[in-house]
Amino acid sequence: MKKLVLTGAAGRLGSYLREPLTALCDTLVSTDIVDDIGTLYAGETYVKADLAQMDQIAPVLEGADMVVHFGAIVDEKPFEELLGPNFVGSYNIWEAGYKAGVKRIVYASSIHAVGMHLKSDFIGIDAEHRPDTFYGLAKCFTEDLGRMYWDKRGxxxxxxxILSCAQVNNTRALGSWLSYPDLIQLVTRAIDTPSVGFSIIYGVSNNDRAPVDNAKASFLGYRPIDNAEVYAAEVLAQAEPVDTTDPGQMCHGGPFAKVDLGQSGLAQMNVVNDKKQT
Known part of the structure; x- marks a missing residue:
């Protein structure tokens, strides 16, 4: 590819994607709303742009072959706060991408699009939307947006x-963990698979306790390597007894399935900010 665009480049997951993405294109254009993302990699440029502003984001996509769209508010918030970056931002990416002749968009959706399903149901990629929050609703909206732009505009x-791409320090993560190397493989397969149409795939490592089924997405060639079971003994030794009446423990969305709408889900979690530094 000549040009690849990465949104959300200043985020934790974006920080791990920047370097490997430069190997897939002549020019990687990273974008976010911060002033600076640190030292740029060879072949990388940075453009500050607000996803919610079409006049800012559209020029970034001009001439791009593909977009890796990881930009968003990554927590539950009141709907009004999510509307711009998470809803309007997705529309702007798809509409600007279509007008610019972009071939494909790789989107960081989330388990929270189906977060109210029980983990014991072992859902596949065709599970119906059951968002656990406004944040999850934005993921449902963008998945449907992507399907519509494929059906109507090709x-x-x-x-x-993505289930949980963070350090394994709780029992939920024994099933939901996506390691950074597997994240990179997942995004790479989403980019280099010759034809994808509209596709959904769960972002999860090769965990013994994985609660989702990627069988119908096997054509994408994603074969995760890492397994959270190596952390199981330590995590389970410190775990509290399971409360089977708690949706935060029984549903895919974890704490997001339990919090009130508009209230932070991340505040209930112990996510370590191990962002890659440049």
């Missing part, structure tokens, strides 16, 4: 329903 997209 713009391909791969929607990565």
């Amino acid at each position: 713009l391909e997209s791969v929607h990565l329903r």
Whole structure:
């Protein structure tokens, strides 16, 4: 590819994607709303742009072959706060991408699009939407947006329903963990698979306790390597007894399935900010 665009480049996951993405294109254009993202990699440029402003984001996509769209508010917030970056921002990416002739958009969707399903149901990629929050609703909206733009306009997209890409320090993560190397493989397969149409795949490592089924997405060639079971003994030794009446423990969305709408889900979690530094 000549040009690849990465949104959300200043985020934790974006920080791990920047370097490997430069190997897939002549020019990686990273974008976010911060002033600076640190030292740039060879072949990388940075453009500050607000996803919610079409006049800012559209020029960034001009001439791009593909977009890796990881930009968003990554927590539950009141709907009004999510509307711009998470809803309007997605529309702007798809509409600007279509007008610019982009071939494919790779989107960081989330398990929270189906977060109210029980983990014991072992859902596949065709599970119906059951968002656990306004944040999850934005993921449902963008998945449906991607399907519509494929059906009506032929713009391909791969929607990565990431479960939890963070250090394994709780029992939920024994099933939901996506390691950073597996994240990179997942995004790479979403980019280099010759034809994807509209696709959904769960972003999860090769965990013994994985609660989702990627069988119908096997054509994407994603074969995760890491397994959270190596952390199981330590995590389970410190775990509290399971409360089977608690949706935060029984549903895919974890704490997001329990909090009130508009209230932070991340505040209930112990996410370590191990962002890659440049």
